[in-house]
Amino acid sequence: MLDAVFWSIFGNAYIPIALLFLLLDIALCITVVFLERKNPPVAMAWVLAFIVFPIIGIIIYMFFGRHLYGARIFSKKTEADIMYKNIAREQLERWNEYHGETLDAEGFEKTAALLLNADDAIFTDNNKITVFTDGEEKFAALFDAIRSAKHHIHIEYFIIRNDDLGRKMVALLAEKAAEGVEVRAIFDAAGTFRIHKKKFFGAICRAGGDVRIFFPLKIPFLNTRLHFRNHRKILVV
Structure with a gap:
């Protein structure tokens, strides 16, 4: 119905616009x-939607269809998944060796085996975990870890804002980069949407650091979907 109204209004008076939508x-x-060549029913459904609802179909695809950059993202994820599956398979084959000699998993053997079998949750050992229930304590520990870095700082975060906390983090990363520490940072495009990235991260880059934006928003408000965002909060020093 909406398409019929559009064509009745714009079909004659605005032929260039109509041709643009057609193209x-x-x-x-x-x-x-092309993207859905391995899933013909899905491809046919979308093509039918574009033909029957040429305007509405495009809008629906922008919000709910597979994103044009999705294939590239998922191809990288697939490579990582294959790597972890290979490690998990190797650990399963050597389970007796790990269980008996390498891993200190006393009391958690069955849980560890379950996670390895069910979810490819690979083993690591010599770990220490500190649980933070207070944001101030967590960021104080984060900044202390950054200050203690001697060789490299790799940080991956979803959100950073132009506030006291964000500016303190940027200043500290720039300071460590100026000291000769390798600083590599990646922040999500949606999580940094409200800041001027070149200006905000400029101090880090000028000091020799490397800042990247994950999945830049080529078309703001149309490709901000949360399931393509990088929600990780990781610091490696």
């Missing part, structure tokens, strides 16, 4: 057929 419709049909 976009054709391009999306070709793109979807």
